[in-house]
Amino acid sequence: xxxxxxxxxxxxxxxxxxxxxxxxxxxxxxxxxxxxxxxxxxxxxxxxxxxxxxxxxxxxxxxxxxxxxxxxxxxxxxxxxxxxxxxxxxxxxxxxxxxxxxxxxxxxxxxxxxxxxxxxxxxxxxxxxxxxxxxxxxxxxxxxxxxxxxxxxxxxxxxxxxxxxxxxxxxxxxxxxxxxxxxxxxxxxxxxxxxxxxxxxxxxxxxxxxxxxxxxxxxxxxxxxxxxxxxxxxxxxxxxxxxxxxxxxxxxxxxxxxxxxxxxxxxxxxxxxxxxxxxxxxxxxxxxxxxxxxxxxxxxxxxxxxxxxxxxxxxxxxxxxxxxxxxxxxxxxxxxxxxxxxxxxxxxxxxxxxxxxxxxxxxxxxxxxxxxxxxxxxxxxxxxxxxxxxxxxxxxxxxxxxxxxxxxxxxxxxxxxxxxxxxxxxxxxxxxxxxxxxxxxxxxxxxxxxxxxxxxxxxxxxxxxxxxxxxxxxxxxxxxxxxxxxxxxxxxxxxxxxxxxxxxxxxxxxxxxxxxxxxxxxxxxxxxxxxxxxxxxxxxxxxxxxxxxxxxxxxxxxxxxxxxxxxxxxxxxxxxxxxxxxxxxxxxxxxxxxxxxxxxxxxxxxxxxxxxxxxxxxxxxxxxxxxxxxxxxxxxxxxxxxxxxxxxxxxxxxxxxxxxxxxxxxxxxxxxxxxxxxxxxxxxxxxxxxxxxxxxxxxxxxxxxxxxxxxxxxxxxxxxxxxxxxxxxxxxxxxxxxxxxxxxxxxxxxxxxxxxxxxxxxxxxxxxxxxx
Amino acid sequence: xxxxxxxxxxxxxxxxxxxxxxxxxxxxxxxxxxxxxxxxxxxxxxxxxxxxxxxxxxxxxxxxxxxxxxxxxxxxxxxxxxxxxxxxxxxxxxxxxxxxxxxxxxxxxxxxxxxxxxxxxxxxxxxxxxxxxxxxxxxxxxxxxxxxxxxxxxxxxxxxxxxxxxxxxxxxxxxxxxxxxxxxxxxxxxxxxxxxxx
Numbered sequence: 001x002x003x004x005x006x007x008x009x010x011x012x013x014x015x016x017x018x019x020x021x022x023x024x025x026x027x028x029x030x031x032x033x034x035x036x037x038x039x040x041x042x043x044x045x046x047x048x049x050x051x052x053x054x055x056x057x058x059x060x061x062x063x064x065x066x067x068x069x070x071x072x073x074x075x076x077x078x079x080x081x082x083x084x085x086x087x088x089x090x091x092x093x094x095x096x097x098x099x100x101x102x103x104x105x106x107x108x109x110x111x112x113x114x115x116x117x118x119x120x121x122x123x124x125x126x127x128x129x130x131x132x133x134x135x136x137x138x139x140x141x142x143x144x145x146x147x148x149x150x151x152x153x154x155x156x157x158x159x160x161x162x163x164x165x166x167x168x169x170x171x172x173x174x175x176x177x178x179x180x181x182x183x184x185x186x187x188x189x190x191x192x193x194x195x196x197x198x199x200x201x202x203x204x205x206x207x208x209x210x211x212x213x214x215x216x217x218x219x220x221x222x223x224x225x226x227x228x229x230x231x232x233x234x235x236x237x238x239x240x241x242x243x244x245x246x247x248x249x250x251x252x253x254x255x256x257x258x259x260x261x262x263x264x265x266x267x268x269x270x271x272x273x274x275x276x277x278x279x280x281x282x283x284x285x286x287x288x289x290x291x292x293x294x295x296x297x298x299x300x301x302x303x304x305x306x307x308x309x310x311x312x313x314x315x316x317x318x319x320x321x322x323x324x325x326x327x328x329x330x331x332x333x334x335x336x337x338x339x340x341x342x343x344x345x346x347x348x349x350x351x352x353x354x355x356x357x358x359x360x361x362x363x364x365x366x367x368x369x370x371x372x373x374x375x376x377x378x379x380x381x382x383x384x385x386x387x388x389x390x391x392x393x394x395x396x397x398x399x400x401x402x403x404x405x406x407x408x409x410x411x412x413x414x415x416x417x418x419x420x421x422x423x424x425x426x427x428x429x430x431x432x433x434x435x436x437x438x439x440x441x442x443x444x445x446x447x448x449x450x451x452x453x454x455x456x457x458x459x460x461x462x463x464x465x466x467x468x469x470x471x472x473x474x475x476x477x478x479x480x481x482x483x484x485x486x487x488x489x490x491x492x493x494x495x496x497x498x499x500x501x502x503x504x505x506x507x508x509x510x511x512x513x514x515x516x517x518x519x520x521x522x523x524x525x526x527x528x529x530x531x532x533x534x535x536x537x538x539x540x541x542x543x544x545x546x547x548x549x550x551x552x553x554x555x556x557x558x559x560x561x562x563x564x565x566x567x568x569x570x571x572x573x574x575x576x577x578x579x580x581x582x583x584x585x586x587x588x589x590x591x592x593x594x595x596x597x598x599x600x601x602x603x604x605x606x607x608x609x610x611x612x613x614x615x616x617x618x619x620x621x622x623x624x625x626x627x628x629x630x631x632x633x634x635x636x637x638x639x640x641x642x643x644x645x646x647x648x649x650x651x652x653x654x655x656x657x658x659x660x661x662x663x664x665x666x667x668x669x670x671x672x673x674x675x676x677x678x679x680x681x682x683x684x685x686x687x688x689x690x691x692x693x694x695x696x697x698x699x700x701x702x703x704x705x706x707x708x709x710x711x712x713x714x715x716x717x718x719x720x721x722x723x724x725x726x727x728x729x730x731x732x733x734x735x736x737x738x739x740x741x742x743x744x745x746x747x748x749x750x751x752x753x754x755x756x757x758x759x760x761x762x763x764x765x766x767x768x769x770x771x772x
Numbered sequence: 773x774x775x776x777x778x779x780x781x782x783x784x785x786x787x788x789x790x791x792x793x794x795x796x797x798x799x800x801x802x803x804x805x806x807x808x809x810x811x812x813x814x815x816x817x818x819x820x821x822x823x824x825x826x827x828x829x830x831x832x833x834x835x836x837x838x839x840x841x842x843x844x845x846x847x848x849x850x851x852x853x854x855x856x857x858x859x860x861x862x863x864x865x866x867x868x869x870x871x872x873x874x875x876x877x878x879x880x881x882x883x884x885x886x887x888x889x890x891x892x893x894x895x896x897x898x899x900x901x902x903x904x905x906x907x908x909x910x911x912x913x914x915x916x917x918x919x920x921x922x923x924x925x926x927x928x929x930x931x932x933x934x935x936x937x938x939x940x941x942x943x944x945x946x947x948x949x950x951x952x953x954x955x956x957x958x959x960x961x962x963x964x965x966x967x968x969x970x
Contacts (some may be wrong), residue, residue: 044945045952129883206905220884221899264885270846274883277845277944285946635817 019054020300026051027293051292059298065306079317081307090305094298102294109286117276125269132262136220136254140230143252144218146173147232150372152247154180155237159188167191175250176229177201183212183235183245191472204247211235211247220254222266228259258445315343331358385525391471393517396421396442408464408524409434426459428456430462434522441468441519443472454707455520461530461707466522479505501688537712538602545600545721552589552596559585602712608649608734615679615690615755616643618650622657623677633665640680642688643758651733659724660694667749669699688757689737695750725751806961810834811936813964818918818932820970825918827855828836830965831911831936836956839938842947843903848879850892851910853934857918858970860929863925870919875939876910917966930968 019606025435026047069087074079091592095531150169157165162180170178181201185208190200210233217233229251236246251526254262275282315338325333331354335347348637380404388405388411392398398416406413416424421442425432433455443450446468453464547731563582567575616639623635674697682689701709710729715722728751732739737755744750785925816829834849835843843849857870874890881899887906889898900906924930940951951957 042941045941045948048949132883204900205902205909206902219886219901221886222881222884222888223897262883266881270880274846277842277847278944281944281950282946284950286948348793354940714864 020296023051023054023296026054027289048288048292050297055295055299058296058303062299062302062306066672069306075315078320079313082316083306085302085310086309089300091302094301094305096296096580098294098301102290105290106287107670110283110288113279113283113286117279122272122276123617125265125272128265129269132265136258136262139254140218140220143230143232143250144216144234147218147248147250148173148216148234150178150250151236154248156239163189163191171249173250174252177251178251179249180236181247181249181310183208183247187298187529188246201251203247203251207231207233207249207689208247208279220262226253227256228254228262230254314338315347319347319350322354326354326357360634388522388524390522391422391517392442392520398424399517405522406431408462408522434464438466438468438520441466444709445470445518454523456706461526462524463526464522465525468518468520471517471519494576528721533711539600541602545596548592549596549600552593556586556589556593557587589641598727602723602727608652608712610647610649612645613648613650613653614643614645615648615653615692616641618653619657619677619679622654622661633668634672634674635725636674636676638678640677643679643681643683644687645692646735646755646759648735648755652734656685656728656731656753657694659728663724664694664696664698664750667696669698673697682754689754690757692753692755693750694753695744695748697748700747701741701749706743708743710739728753781819788810797925808922810836810959811938811961813936813961814932816932816934816964816968818968818970819915820921821915823921825857825921825924825968825970827913827918827932827934829913829916829934831910831961833907833936836959838956839959843878844880846880846882847944847947848877848942850939851936851937853940855912855916855918855932857911857930857932859925860931862960869923872918874916877907877942878910878935879934901956912914917919921970924968928956931965933963933965935963937961 028045029043053596055163068117069080069084073084120749145351150173153169154162159180166180166189170193176194177190177192177197177200177441178551179201179202180188182188185202185205187200192200203211203217209218214235216235217231219231221229221231221480223229228436230253231249231251233249235504236248238245253259255388262420315335318335318338322333322335326540337351338344348662382400382716385402385730386404388408389400389402390398391400392406397418397420398413401413412429413424413431421435421438425435434453436454437453441451447469448469449466451466453465453466542651556760559582563578568581570578619637619639626633661675665673668674678691678693678695680691681687682691705714710725710728713722714725732755735755736758737753739751739753742750742752786968794872810833812832812834814829814830818827819823820826831853850918854874855870855872855874856868858866858868861867863902877890877892879888879890880886881888884899885901887900889900889906889910889941890896898906898909900909904968918932938957940948940957943951
C-alpha cells in the first residue's frame with residue numbers, strides 16, 4: 001500500500017516537475033550566494049550539495065528509463081523504436097542550443113570577471129594606501145615626540161603624585177587616554193578623556209616585549225568601532241636604580257575625517273585585493289553553477305523527452321497491442337482514450353470496430369446455436385419417422401439419411417452421408433435398385449414427383465412409395481452434373497458445414513455449402529399392399545365357402561339318387577354312361593367340397609391354443625410321419641439344440657410343416673427328394689426370433705412367381721389348390737412371424753420362417769385380437 | 773554539506789569523523805583529502821582554581837602557502853577550537869558533560885600592516901603587528917574555565933579532548949568549493965586528549 005502510494009507519487013510528470021522547480025530555486029539561491037549576501041552565503045554549500053544530489057537522482061532516473069527503453073528495443077516491444085527515435089530527436093533538439101548558450105555564457109562570464117580587474121585600479125589603490133600611510137607617518141612621529149616629552153616630564157614624579165601630573169599632561173596633549181604602568185604590565189595611574197572609562201586600555205604583551213627591549217612603540221591601530229587610533233608607548237627615564245621601570249602608554253585619536261578616509265581606503269583596498277585573489281575561485285564557482293544549470297536543463301529535457309515520447313507513443317503501442325489481440329480473436333479489447341486529438345479519434349474508431357466485430361461474432365454464434373438446435377430438433381423428428389428420408393444437396397451428395405431409410409433398404413446408411421448418390425450402389429441389391437429407380441427423377445430434377453418402386457432383395461419383393469421434391473434455393477439450369485449446376489450465389493451456411501461428419505471431404509463441404517438439393521421420402525408399403533390383398537382373398541374365400549358349399553351337397557345327393565334309381569333299370573349301354581357321369585359328378589363335387597373346405601380354412605378366423613412349444617420337437621414329430629412313407633425322400637435335419645421354446649399353437653405349427661414338406665415334395669416330383677430342415681436362433685436379431693428353414697433340391701421357384709408366391713392360387717404345380725403356402729403365410733403371420741422364399745444358388749428353393757420368441761402371455765394375444 | 777557540518781558543530785556534540793565522511797560523499801572525490809599537518813595541539817592540561825577547572829593548552833598553527841596568500845589578500849580566516857569534557861563510561865558511550873567552541877577570526881589590515889585577531893565569542897579585538905605574534909596568541913589557551921568542580925563526581929573518570937580546524941564554511945562562498953577539494957585548505961588537528969585533573 002505504502003509502496004504503491006510511493007510509486008504513484010514518484011511516477012508521472014509531477015515529481016520531476018517539482019524537482020525541476022526546486023532545483024531552479026536552489027540555483028537562484030546559488031547565484032545569489034556567489035554575490036556573497038549573508039543568507040545565501042551560509043546556504044551556498046548546502047545548496048551545492050543538494051543540487052548535485054538532485055542531479056545524480058535525475059541522472060539515475062534517466063538511466064533507468066534508458067535501460068528500460070533499450071531493453072524494450074531489444075525485445076522489439078511495440079512502440080519502442082518510435083520512442084527511441086523521438087527521444088534521440090528531442091535530446092538533440094535540446095542539446096544543440098543549450099550547448100551553444102553554455103559556451104558563450106562561459107566566455108562572457110570569464111571575460112566579465114576579468115574585466116573587473118584593472119592594473120591601474122590596483123595601482124591607484126595601492127598609491128592611495130601609501131598616501132594615507134605617509135600622511136599619517138608625520139603625525140605618528142609628532143605624537144611620539146610629544147609622548148617622549150611627557151615621559152621626560154613624568155619621569156621624576158613619584159607614583160603617588162603621578163595622577164595629577166598625568167592628567168595635566170593628557171590635557172596639554174591631544175591624547176584620548178594616558179596610562180602609567182610598570183614594564184610588567186601593571187597599571188599605576190590612568191587619565192582618560194572619557195570620564196566613564198574606569199578600566200584603562202592596556203598595551204598588548206607584544207608591545208611590552210618591545211619596550212622591554214628598550215624600543216619605543218608608536219603605531220596606527222584600527223580599534224574597531226572607536227575608529228583609528230595611534231598607540232604610543234615609551235619607557236620612562238629611570239630615576240633611582242633598582243626602582244621598577246615604568247612605561248607611559250598613550251592613545252591618540254586620529255582626526256575623524258582622516259580616520260574615515262583611512263578606513264575607506266583600507267576597506268576598498270582590502271575588498272579589491274580579496275576580489276582579485278578570489279578571481280579564479282569565482283570563475284570556478286560561476287562555471288560550476290552554470291554547468292549545474294546546464295546539466296539540470298539538459299537532464300530535465302532528456303527526461304521530458306522520455307516522458308513526452310512515451311505519452312505520444314502510448315496510444316500507438318496500445319493500438320498495436322489491440323490489433324494483435326483482435327488478430328488473436330480477442331474482440332473484447334478496449335483501449336483507453338488518450339485524448340481528443342487525432343490519435344484519440346483513431347483509438348475511438350478502433351474501439352468501435354472491435355465492439356462491432358464482437359457484436360457480430362456474438363450474433364453469428366447465436367444464430368449458429370439456433371441452427372444447431374433446429375438441426376438437432378429436425379434430426380430427432382427424422383429419427384422417429386417410420387418413413388425413410390434422404391436429402392441430397394445440389395451436387396447429388398447425400399446430406400441427410402435417417403434411421404428408417406436404412407431399415408427400409410435393409411442396409412446401414414450411416415456412412416453414406418457426404419458421398420455422391422451414384423457411389424452408393426454395390427453394397428446392397430435393394431439399394432442398387434433404389435438408386436437406379438431414383439436417378440431418372442433427379443436428372444433432370446423434377447420439382448415434385450411421386451413414384452412406386454418395386455425392389456427385390458433378401459426380404460423378397462418390396463414396394464416403396466417414394467415422394468421427392470426440390471429443396472428451396474435449388475434452381476436447375478441444365479443437364480450438366482447430376483442435378484444441374486446452380487447459378488444462384490452460394491448462401492453462407494456455417495451450420496451445415498460444421499455438422500458434417502468428420503470424414504467428409506472438402507469437396508463435399510463445398511457442395512453442401514451450396515443451397516438447394518433434393519429431399520426424398522419413401523415408405524415401405526409392401527406389408528400394406530399385402531394386407532389389402534390378404535383381406536381381399538379372405539373375403540373371396542369366405543364368399544366362396546358360403547355360396548358354393550351349400551349347393552354342392554344337393555348336387556351330390558341328386559347325382560347319387562339318379563344313379564341308384566336308374567342304374568339298375570337302364571340298358572347296359574345307358575347304364576354305363578350314367579354310371580360314368582354320376583361318378584364324375586360325385587367325384588367333382590367331392591373335389592369341390594375339398595376346395596371349399598380349404599377356402600373356408602383359409603378364411604376362418606384364427607382360434608389358436610397357444611402354448612410353449614419346442615420347434616425342434618415338432619419338426620422331429622412331423623418328419624417322423626414322412627419317414628414311414630414309402631416315397632424316396634431323405635431328410636437332413638440341422639436343428640440347433642439352443643433353439644428356445646416359442647409360444648405357438650402346436651397343431652398349426654404342424655400344419656405349417658406339413659404344408660411346407662408337401663410343397664417341397666411336390667416341387668421335387670416323384671424321382672425322390674432331399675429336404676433340409678434347419679432351425680437356429682437368429683443371432684443377428686439378438687435371438688429374439690427362431691429361424692426355421694425348409695429347403696429342397698427341386699428346380700427352384702420361377703422368378704416371376706417370387707413376388708406373389710404366398711398369395712392364394714399361385715402355384716407352379718399341375719394339381720393343388722394353390723392355398724398351401726398362403727395358409728402357411730397366414731399362420732406364420734398369426735404368430736407374429738414373417739417368412740420369405742429364396743432360390744438357392746446351388747439349386748432348389750428355401751422358405752425361411754422367423755417366429756418371435758416371447759415370454760408367455762406377452763404381446764401375441766393382443767396382436768391376434770387386432771387381427772381378428 | 774559543509775553548511776550542515778557547521779550547524780552540527782554548533783548543535784551536535786559528537787566527534788566529527790562522520791562530517792568528514794559526509795563531505796567526502798558530497799563531493800565524491802578526494803578521498804585522500806586528509807587534514808594537513810599544519811595544526812597540532814602540542815600540549816593541554818587542566819588545573820583546579822577557585823572551584824573551577826581551567827584548561828591550559830598550546831596549539832601550533834602552521835598555515836599553508838595558499839591560506840597565507842588568501843590571508844594577506846584580505847580574506848578573513850576563521851579558526852574553530854572545539855573543547856569537550858567527557859565522563860568515561862564502561863560498556864556505554866561516553867557522556868559529554870561540557871562542549872565548547874572557541875572561534876577566532878584572523879584578518880590582515882593592509883593600511884596599518886597588522887594582523888587583527890577577533891575573538892568571535894566575546895568580540896574582543898587584538899592587534900598584532902606580525903603574523904607570528906598573532907598565531908602565538910591564538911595558540912595560547914590560558915586558564916579557560918571548563919566547568920565547576922561541583923559538577924565533577926569524585927568516583928568518576930573524566931577526560932578533556934580538544935582539536936582545532938580552519939572553518940571552510942566561514943570562507944567567502946566562491947572559495948568554498950575549491951577549499952573543500954584542496955588539501956592545502958583542509959587544515960585541522962587531531963583530537964588531543966588529556967585527563968581532567970585538579
